[in-house]
Amino acid sequence: MDATKLWTKDFWVVSLTNFFLYFIHYLLIACITVFTAEKFHASASMSGLAAGIFIIGMLFGRLYSGKSIERIGRKKMLYFGIVFSLIAVLLYFAVTSLPLLLLIRFLHGIGFGIASTATGTIVANVIPNERRGEGTGYYALSTTIASAIGPFLGIYINQHYGFQMNFVICAVLIVMSLLISVWISVPKETINQAQLNPTKSFKLSSFFEPKALPISIVSIFIGLAYSSILSFLNTYAQQIHLVDVASLFFIVYAIATLVSRPFTGRLFDKKGENVVVYPALIILAIGFLVISQVHHGYTLLISAVLVGVGYGSFIPSAQAIAVKAAPRDRMGLATSTFFMFADFGAGFGPFIIGFLIPVLGFKNLYIAMAIVVLADIAIYYLLQGRKKRKVIAL
Incomplete structure (x- = not known):
């Protein structure tokens, strides 16, 4: 078999498994606030908590899986995460109170964090090292497509068939994810006891990969900035009377990402990370x-193209940087470290931005997000972009 072959059976299957996991996540997060408000007459803050507590659970799941995946086994960890998620999805049908919904959302987040860390670790092992940027970029399309289709389908189902049907769709998808994951063949890694011993301790290096921290820190601020679009674009669109066009934003965003991803992935592998990351962040800032x-309306769609190219190029490139920096026996930790930091920015960003909107207004908010991205370019240079950089010691 060609050692540089990318489109293998395992690459396809793990990408499809990841797609189903993220599809469920985005389908529910797009309309769980509406469900909470309508079923339990919850306030806006409590409805927001029902969406956000999933992220908190996800962080716990990533902490556990990143520390334990090499000791337990990558495929076993994937099975555990999917089965955990399946149980949580089935529990949605039994929701009778807001506290119970919050608990189920938290548990679902844990299962999702475990399963998605496992898929990210497995695919990092499947992708040939010399095609790391290209392969990670294609793999990340499974998340991008899910983020475009999931919210659209969730809202459509909620409007035409009722929210319970969303739970039915999620149950079917998680079962499909479990069934196809059986076909993944995970390459065996020779990991000795000396390499596994650190994962049994409670030092910070048992939960985080130090070599992945620089790019992960950069990703916090990009996640925070992007959350201003995910959480508040529709509200902004209502204010400027462009709600119909805003519904197309993430479709255009996904198309722009699909078109640019093959080019940027190959550029990453041939020319290096900086050739992709610096332009991606500049384009993202222009998008804001x-x-x-x-x-x-056409201006909003132009911004969707810019955000799709900028954000859609940065995230897989950053993930590839995190994985390349780590030893092979700590790929799982590197993957979980990167996503924990990116998720932290995206998860807690709406809470922070919610305080800024009354002070700045939407137009100034997005100018401020552009400034955050531009400032992050300097942070990237200091932590990662320079050829000679110090690894953060834990």
Whole structure:
């Protein structure tokens, strides 16, 4: 078999498994606040908590799986995460109170964090090292497509068939994810006892991969900035009377990502990470500036293209940087470290931004997010972009 072959059976299967996991996540998060408000007459803050507590559970899941995946086994960890998620999804049908819903959302987040860390670790092992950027970029498309289709389908089902049907769809998808994951063949890694011993301790290095921390820190601020689009774009669109066009934003975003991803992935492998990351962050900052000045529908869609190219190029590149920096026996920790930091920014960003909107207004908010991204370029240079950099010691 060609050692540089990318589109193997295992690459396809793990990408499809990951797609189903993220599809469920995005389908539910798009309409769980509406469900909470309608069923339990919850306030906006409590509805937001029902969405956000999933992220907190996800962080716990990533902490556990990143520390334990090499000791337990990558495929066993994937099975455990999917079965845990399946139980949580089935529990949605038994929701009778808001506290119970919050508990189930938290548990679902744990299962999702475990399973998605396992898929990210497995695919890192499947991708040939010389095609790391390209392969990670294609794999990340499974998340991108899920983020575009999931919310659209969730809202459509909720409007036409009722929210219970969303739970039915999620149950079917998680079962499909479990069934196809059986076909994944995980390459065996020779990991000795000396390499496994650190994962049994409670030092910070048992939960985080130090070599992945620089790019992970950069990702916090990108996740925070992007959360301003995920959480508040529709509210902004209502204010500027572009709700119909805003519904197409993430579709255009996904198309832009699909078109640019093959090019940026190959560029990453041939020319290096900086050739992709610096332009991606600049384009993303321009996208935020365009959003802040939107007056017409076509301008909003132009911003979707810019955000799709910028954010859609940065995240898989950053993930590839994190994995490449780590030893092979700590790929799981590197994957979980990167996603924990990115999820932290995206998960807690709406809470922070919620305080800024009354002070800044939406237009100034998106200008501020552009400034955050530009400032992050300097942070990237200091922590990662320079050829000679110090690894953060834990």
